[in-house]
Amino acid sequence: MNARIAIVEDDPHIQEIVEAYLQKEGYQTVRLQNAEEAWDMWRANPPDVWVLDIMLPGMNGYEFCSRIRQESDMPIIIISARDEEVDKVMGLELGSDDYLTKPFSPRELVARVNRVLKRWEKFQQHTIHEEEGEQSGSDEVSSGDLTLHTSERRVVWQHSEVDVTSKEFNLLEILVSQANRAFSREELLEKVWGEDYFGSDRAVDDLVKRLRKKLPDVPIETVWGYGYRLREHDET
Structure with missing residues (x-):
């Protein structure tokens, strides 16, 4: 495997053990002592996991x-x-894909790395296929001041372009395409993360929170005890 794994851990002993097992599995690895080093790496040459x-x-x-x-x-x-x-x-709400408690089995960590990489690859392939399929269809979906350019995966909110991640875009597209419809958290989790996602449906709440921060006043409404919907502007 050519995937590169960044181990952000300040305990050298744990670093060595994790690195040895990941390299045995065929992964490339890099050790980082703190999050500041990791952030520099993210900007310059990000890993795969x-x-x-x-x-x-x-x-x-x-x-x-x-x-x-x-x-x-x-x-x-x-x-x-x-x-x-x-x-x-908290870890899942902030967007982590998995959470392992120390002490953990290095073999279990390797298995979870394998799993998240397979899911990430599947997600990326699905996104590419969606983009290719959209080339022949309508390039825009919109609701009020919110417009999504689907083939370019761009978001325009109140005449300004906003940078979003792939999952943020996918969630917006679902809500905008069927404005006013209420989607359950479970339904959104399956549509955005895939059927094999094993995390909490709180991940949906975190994604919505991030979108509300990036798109102030975007009309995504909470349907209490159920999920979310995007309210159509000027609805009568």
């Missing part, structure tokens, strides 16, 4: 995960000594 500790000096893993998710949906696996449910939920 992040294996990310939470308790890091300086910027912690939660903050790093949140910053990455503002720009990319690439796979992130959190490893942490914090095993409380609230910590796991």
Whole structure:
């Protein structure tokens, strides 16, 4: 395998063990001591998967995960000594693809890396096929001040272009294409992440939160106890 895995961990012993097992599986690896180094790497030469500790000096893993998710949906696996449910939920809400509690089996970590990479590859292929299929169809879907240029995967909100990740775009496209329809969290999770996603449906809430931050006043309404819908402007 040619995938490159970044191990962001300040414990050299854990780094060595994780690296040895990943390299045995055929992955390339790079060790990073803190999130600041990881952020520099993200800007210069990003890996295919992040294996990310939470308790890091300086910027912690939660903050790093949140910053990455503002720009990319690439796979992130959190490893942490914090095993409380609230910590796991927070990690998933911030957009991590998986959460492993220390001490963990290195073989299990490798299996989870394999799984997130397969899902990421499937997601990317699905996105490419969607883009190719859209070339022959309408290039735009819109609702009020929100316009999606589907073949170029661009978002224009109130006459300004806004950068979004692939998952953010996919969620917007679902909501805009069927404005006023309420979608359950489970339905959105399956449509955006795929049927084999094993994380919490709180990931949908996080995605909506990110979109609301990037698109102030976008009319995505919460359907309490159910999910979300995009309210059509000037509805009578």
